Amino acid sequence: MTSAKEAAPIIQLTDVSKWYGTRDKPVHALAATNLNIAAGELVVLLGPSGCGKTTLLRMIGGLLDPTGGRIEVSGKDLWRNGERQGAAVADLGMVFQDAHLFPWFTIEENIALPLKLRGVSRTERRERAQELMDLVKITGFEKRWPKELSGGMRQRAAIARALSYDPSILLMDEPFGALDAMTRDSMNVELQRIWQKTGKTIIVVTHSISEAVFLADRIVLLSPRPGRIDSIYNVDFPRPRGLDVQSSPEFQALVKTLRHRLSEVE
Numbered sequence: 001m002t003s004a005k006e007a008a009p010i011i012q013l014t015d016v017s018k019w020y021g022t023r024d025k026p027v028h029a030l031a032a033t034n035l036n037i038a039a040g041e042l043v044v045l046l047g048p049s050g051c052g053k054t055t056l057l058r059m060i061g062g063l064l065d066p067t068g069g070r071i072e073v074s075g076k077d078l079w080r081n082g083e084r085q086g087a088a089v090a091d092l093g094m095v096f097q098d099a100h101l102f103p104w105f106t107i108e109e110n111i112a113l114p115l116k117l118r119g120v121s122r123t124e125r126r127e128r129a130q131e132l133m134d135l136v137k138i139t140g141f142e143k144r145w146p147k148e149l150s151g152g153m154r155q156r157a158a159i160a161r162a163l164s165y166d167p168s169i170l171l172m173d174e175p176f177g178a179l180d181a182m183t184r185d186s187m188n189v190e191l192q193r194i195w196q197k198t199g200k201t202i203i204v205v206t207h208s209i210s211e212a213v214f215l216a217d218r219i220v221l222l223s224p225r226p227g228r229i230d231s232i233y234n235v236d237f238p239r240p241r242g243l244d245v246q247s248s249p250e251f252q253a254l255v256k257t258l259r260h261r262l263s264e265v266e
């Protein structure tokens with residue numbers, strides 16, 4: 001992935017900031033933030049609760065308009081005069097902590113829903129859903145209802161749905177935060193596999209230091225409100241990483257460094 005990092009950034013943040021208007025006084029959620037992300041990178045946003053991680057991710061995802069600054073996705077402005085630009089949004093897929101599957105649709109229908117909304121034919125939707133179910137390893141569950149799947153499987157379906165229209169970028173807000181520790185570990189291995197197979201650019205928000213170190217090419221550590229980038233760490237463990245990497249001294253040393261830094265900024 002080294003060569004990708006030298007190419008033009010796929011996401012470019014220039015002085016991006018956010019104030020929330022509230023009934024009493026405005027909340028400064030994010031201070032002017034500058035960050036470039038290369039195509040194919042896996043970047044993790046790490047920081048204390050309330051530091052603005054979700055705010056930043058939602059702005060990059062086109063769900064929330066920045067108060068100031070500029071966000072470019074694939075060289076196109078995402079926001080212009082407070083208006084979201086469709087061309088840039090088409091390149092973004094999002095996954096949240098809860099799968100947000102529609103309970104009255106089957107897994108296959110859920111995965112293909114974004115395609116249906118885009119007017120893709122039924123046959124093509126089926127084919128694409130099958131392909132994606134293979135990718136996230138839930139083949140055989142196409143006719144099941146979301147409630148019939150485990151939490152991990154529902155998140156796999158959510159990832160498949162986010163990839164359905166083939167965006168270059170996948171934005172994930174604590175995607176495995178609601179899962180038990182073992183499922184979470186295996187989902188991180190799966191995410192790495194999906195990332196390597198698809199070549200997508202991925203930004204993951206997490207509270208978990210070890211999850212960040214396991215997944216990331218780069219960890220962006222945010223300080224508390226108003227959030228700002230405190231420091232950036234390159235993570236160079238060879239890929240694909242197995243869970244064993246977590247017991248290596250280098251891994252533990254980086255976890256310790258990050259824990260220390262987080263306790264200082266909090």
Ligand SMILES: Nc1ncnc2c1ncn2[C@@H]1O[C@H](COP(=O)(O)OP(=O)(O)OP(=O)(O)O)[C@@H](O)[C@H]1O
Pocket residue numbers: 020021022027028029047048049050051052053054055056207225
């Ligand atoms: N709609 C809103 N109106 C007012 N303040 C908000 C709103 N959304 C978030 N905030 C405030 O902005 C700050 C950043 O919130 P954000 O949800 O981005 O943090 P976070 O880093 O994702 O936190 P967590 O780790 O707990 O998910 C917080 O202080 C929060 O209270």
Ligand SMILES: [Mg+2]
Pocket residue numbers: 053054055
């Ligand atoms: Mg959050």
